[in-house]
Amino acid sequence: MSFDVLTAEHVGFRYADVPVLNHVNLRVESGSVTALTGANGSGKSTLLHLLAGVAQPTEGTIHRRPGTRLALLPQRTGDIDALPLTVTECVQIGRFTLRRRLSREDRTSVMKIMQRLEIAHLARRRLRELSGGQRQRTLIAQALVQDADVYLLDEPTAALDTHSRQQVHELLAEHVATGAAAVIASHDPAETALAEHTIHLER
Ligand SMILES: Nc1ncnc2c1ncn2[C@@H]1O[C@H](COP(=O)(O)OP(=O)(O)OP(=O)(O)O)[C@@H](O)[C@H]1O
Ligand SMILES: [Mg+2]
Known part of the structure; x- marks a missing residue:
């Protein structure tokens, strides 16, 4: 049985005086994929940030089902290159909590997802020593290794080749089959x- 994990009602957002989103309504159900479409600058990334709670709407409300665990893959991730993280460490971040050390199960999940996304051979490389697609696969692994109820993915596969794109979609389908929801901003038809629902944002 599916249920709502995330809803947006009449959501509006403005950066200072610049209105970006207006009266956006959205219902995200468990076990479903929602696509966010719209031209460059239409507000897809902004809406994902609001859904993730990293920014607050200036109008309307966002409701998250209590206890919902969110994983966000932002579009812009350049800042992380300043940290001397290896690929493994970067993926492990997806499993960090403040309460305990990484368990054997966490390490197994990290290893498995690195194999699935074909980055295991890059384990000891630093992020800034990767190709664009290898780096993006590492960040996707960090997001998808999380045990989340909702995956908020901002153009996750824009930099990927066809084969890698398919691997990401297979992993995502497995999460959705076990009840997780996904909201994916994308320009790729x-x-x-792959989505049951599409929210198209007008500029
Ligand atoms: N920090 C900011 N300050 C001011 N304006 C911003 C800021 N971030 C984004 N904007 C503006 O808000 C609008 C929506 O941006 P957003 O990044 O959400 O669009 P998008 O749909 O994700 O576009 P793209 O397809 O290019 O990723 C754009 O007009 C952009 O210029
Ligand atoms: Mg964007």
């Missing part, structure tokens, strides 16, 4: 076709 093949990717948005």
Whole structure:
């Protein structure tokens, strides 16, 4: 049985005086994929930030089902290159909590997802020593290794080749099959076709 994990009602947002989102309504159900589409600058990334709670709407409300665990893959992730993280460490971040050390199960999950996304051979490399697609696969692994109820993914596969893109979609489908929800901003019609629902934002 599916249930609502995340809803947005009449959500509006403005950066200072610049209105970006207006009266956005959205209902995200468990075990479903929602695509966010719209031209450059239409507000997809902004809406994902609001859904994730890293920014607050200037109008309307966002409701998260209590206890919902969110994983966000931002579009802009350049800041992380300043840290001397290896690929493994970067993926492990997806499993960190303040309460306990990484368990054997956490390490197994990290290893498995690195194998699935074909970055295991890059384990000891620093992020800034990777190609664009290898780096993006590492960040996708960090997001998808989380045991989340909702995955908020901002153009996750924009930099990926066809094979890698397919691997990401397979992993995502496995999460969704076990009840997780995904909201994916994308310009790729093949990717948005995977979604049951589409929210199109007008500029
Ligand atoms: N920090 C900011 N301060 C002011 N304006 C911003 C800021 N971030 C984004 N904007 C503006 O808000 C609007 C929406 O931006 P947003 O990044 O959400 O669009 P998007 O749909 O994700 O675009 P893209 O397809 O290019 O990723 C744009 O007009 C952008 O210029
Ligand atoms: Mg964007």
